[in-house]
Amino acid sequence: MSNLVKNIVRFILLMLVQVYVLDKIQLHQMVTPYLYFIFILWLPFHMNRALLMLLAFILGFTLDGFRHHPGFHAAACVLIAYIRPFLVNLLIPQEGAETNYEEPSIQSMGGLVPYLFYAGLLSLLHHTWLFLLEAWQFGDAWYFLVKTLLSTAISILLILATEFLFSRKQKFRTNTI
Amino acid sequence: MRNIFLFIRRYFHFLLFIVLQILCVYFIVSYSHYHKAAFGNFSNQMTGDINRQYNKVEQYFHLKKSNDSLIIANERLYNLLRENYELPDSLPRTEVDTIIIDSLRQYRSITYLNAKVVSNSVSTQNNFLVLYRGRKAGLREGMGVVDPSRNVVGIITELTDEYAVVMSLLHKDSRISGKLLKGGYTGTLIWDGKLPNLVTLTNIPKSAKPAVGDSVITSGFSTTFPKGLLIGRVEGVYTDPSSNYYKVKLHTAANFYNLQYVYAIDNKHQEAVNQILDKLKKQQ
Numbered sequence: 001m002s003n004l005v006k007n008i009v010r011f012i013l014l015m016l017v018q019v020y021v022l023d024k025i026q027l028h029q030m031v032t033p034y035l036y037f038i039f040i041l042w043l044p045f046h047m048n049r050a051l052l053m054l055l056a057f058i059l060g061f062t063l064d065g066f067r068h069h070p071g072f073h074a075a076a077c078v079l080i081a082y083i084r085p086f087l088v089n090l091l092i093p094q095e096g097a098e099t100n101y102e103e104p105s106i107q108s109m110g111g112l113v114p115y116l117f118y119a120g121l122l123s124l125l126h127h128t129w130l131f132l133l134e135a136w137q138f139g140d141a142w143y144f145l146v147k148t149l150l151s152t153a154i155s156i157l158l159i160l161a162t163e164f165l166f167s168r169k170q171k172f173r174t175n176t177i
Numbered sequence: 178m179r180n181i182f183l184f185i186r187r188y189f190h191f192l193l194f195i196v197l198q199i200l201c202v203y204f205i206v207s208y209s210h211y212h213k214a215a216f217g218n219f220s221n222q223m224t225g226d227i228n229r230q231y232n233k234v235e236q237y238f239h240l241k242k243s244n245d246s247l248i249i250a251n252e253r254l255y256n257l258l259r260e261n262y263e264l265p266d267s268l269p270r271t272e273v274d275t276i277i278i279d280s281l282r283q284y285r286s287i288t289y290l291n292a293k294v295v296s297n298s299v300s301t302q303n304n305f306l307v308l309y310r311g312r313k314a315g316l317r318e319g320m321g322v323v324d325p326s327r328n329v330v331g332i333i334t335e336l337t338d339e340y341a342v343v344m345s346l347l348h349k350d351s352r353i354s355g356k357l358l359k360g361g362y363t364g365t366l367i368w369d370g371k372l373p374n375l376v377t378l379t380n381i382p383k384s385a386k387p388a389v390g391d392s393v394i395t396s397g398f399s400t401t402f403p404k405g406l407l408i409g410r411v412e413g414v415y416t417d418p419s420s421n422y423y424k425v426k427l428h429t430a431a432n433f434y435n436l437q438y439v440y441a442i443d444n445k446h447q448e449a450v451n452q453i454l455d456k457l458k459k460q461q
Contacts, residue, residue: 071204
């Protein structure tokens, strides 16, 4: 399956899962389970940064379409798409190692801990920015903090579950570019 | 000039990031103006179609609950039927009626239009419902929406030909005026974005004595809702130290977790009243 088709399928599936499965789960008012942004986490290493941000914008905007209020998720997605390349550079085990594999995964990031850090930090950023924008009008610091932390925890759990359930088999490419 | 281009090229990604963020914040802030024009029609049609397909499956899980609420609504309506009442016996008397205009004849001012809920949320900070009924079915912007037992649900904010988007009570911009049935004090209903089914009635003066369990009804001051529809019951009364008003927490009468069918309220006077209000605004 080509990269383009794979990502289009991912986009649609993740959006449907987010809107029709995760949004229907009402665990607690403090917890909103989010998984859709794993799409940004899984985009290829070598992708152009501008394209990355535009894709993230489209992803967020689509979810906003279902929520009938444009802007919130698009802003959060653009933020993590902007931060992602810096984080990848920081976490990749040795220079040039990102060319060995197609896209970020436990395998290509060199272990569970770096990958968890990568996913955890990006979901924390996503949730912080999203809930900050939403809390603008409400202005309750404790509520915002607790909600961000709890939702991040749930998101990390969801990401881990997704990683282990749907293992992405990746070819080891030569380490020459 | 060359330096500007160099600058743009060097910080292109950062600038793109800033531009996209500003665009997003602009969408958020100017939501009400922009939304109806461009975003609304296209995205509502798209998401509405998808939601309707999903709802075809999902509605089966709610059949029992929606049946129960319909039976309760029916019971109330049966009790209102004319045949339940009897006229006083006036046969022995003969009277000549001299009134030419029949002042007893009534005319209709309010119609209820039913609609199916195809999408509903309670977990976000701004909650909306999507109805599978739109402009073609006679729905208009600004109509009030109630559940089968005539408890307040929200107000229609956007329309396409086939779908309507309802801003539910559980939305930070929702402002509906409510009235304490006991005492008649009116206030504004807001939602603090936390617990679904729990809204706050503000601006209730200290002279009112709201008690737990009191009913709060619509005030009828606007044409959105007729007077006397149940909004909720008082769950707790809090004093706001910064002002001279009470904050009254309400448990909403409508159950937002389980809305399958709703009714939009078509008030025949709405357009006329709005015209007068617009005229007044222009004069000021």
